Amino acid sequence: MFDTHLHTSFSCDSRMDYNQAISAAQKLGIGIIITEHLDLDYPENPEEFVFDFNEYFSVLGPLRQEDKLLLGLELGLCAECAEKNRQLIKGWPFDEIIGSIHVVDGIDVYSPAYTLNGEKKPVYGRYLAAMAECVRDFDDFDTLGHVDYICRYAAYSDQNLYIDDFYAEWSAVCAELSRKEKALELNTRRFDDKTAVASLLPLYRRYRELGGKYVTLGSDAHRAENVGRGIAAAWEIAESIGLKPVYYKERKMFFDRR
Numbered sequence: 001m002f003d004t005h006l007h008t009s010f011s012c013d014s015r016m017d018y019n020q021a022i023s024a025a026q027k028l029g030i031g032i033i034i035t036e037h038l039d040l041d042y043p044e045n046p047e048e049f050v051f052d053f054n055e056y057f058s059v060l061g062p063l064r065q066e067d068k069l070l071l072g073l074e075l076g077l078c079a080e081c082a083e084k085n086r087q088l089i090k091g092w093p094f095d096e097i098i099g100s101i102h103v104v105d106g107i108d109v110y111s112p113a114y115t116l117n118g119e120k121k122p123v124y125g126r127y128l129a130a131m132a133e134c135v136r137d138f139d140d141f142d143t144l145g146h147v148d149y150i151c152r153y154a155a156y157s158d159q160n161l162y163i164d165d166f167y168a169e170w171s172a173v174c175a176e177l178s179r180k181e182k183a184l185e186l187n188t189r190r191f192d193d194k195t196a197v198a199s200l201l202p203l204y205r206r207y208r209e210l211g212g213k214y215v216t217l218g219s220d221a222h223r224a225e226n227v228g229r230g231i232a233a234a235w236e237i238a239e240s241i242g243l244k245p246v247y248y249k250e251r252k253m254f255f256d257r258r
């Protein structure tokens with residue numbers, strides 16, 4: 001079983017040493033895909049989420065091991081940086097690329113300003129519309145990362161994203177994913193919150209209804225104690241909805257096993 005999303009110290013927001021991640025995975029008996037952040041043109045500090053691919057592959061390449069340690073990337077998607085993203089990743093031997101929305105209309109979704117400047121409905125609606133545009137116009141990713149990323153930091157008393165409020169926007173995302181046979185990540189970061197999990201289920205059911213078949217399971221760990229967290233629960237959820245857990249090796253899809 002693979003945890004397909006985690007960050008070590010190649011990502012500027014993680015201090016986890018790759019050896020810590022590897023030994024945490026060993027203890028749990030799971031495989032991991034390291035997926036460091038690459039976000040071009042990050043607001044305020046454009047260089048913040050950039051790292052040296054050469055160094056990444058020369059340090060971690062020799063440790064890469066089938067079924068244990070694969071080397072991926074979490075690529076920040078945005079309409080304006082699509083072409084630059086394409087050029088940048090070309091030719092590098094990533095196993096898996098997660099496409100993630102961290103920035104919308106030049107604003108960092110992590111920053112409180114993003115949600116403080118508006119009511120929840122238009123703000124979340126725009127976030128999902130931007131996601132649909134990115135998925136439609138960009139192909140060089142394997143799985144769509146943490147759809148509920150906006151909920152983590154939103155300044156609303158109820159942060160959950162409810163399908164009924166964003167049915168059309170969410171359906172557009174799912175239809176594109178399904179058409180392109182891309183996976184949808186089930187990110188376990190908010191799994192401690194039961195209401196959060198309950199609000200996620202209908203989103204994944206809708207993906208299934210629109211022909212989506214595959215999910216990747218990811219903890220998004222930035223610390224060793226979070227490696228593999230929630231992955232078993234995510235597996236159960238995926239199965240209950242009829243979605244197949246998968247992982248990517250050399251950019252090809254494989255069924256996950258446990």
Ligand SMILES: [Zn+2]
Pocket residue numbers: 074100102145146149
């Ligand atoms: Zn992310």
Ligand SMILES: [Zn+2]
Pocket residue numbers: 005006007074220
């Ligand atoms: Zn991440």
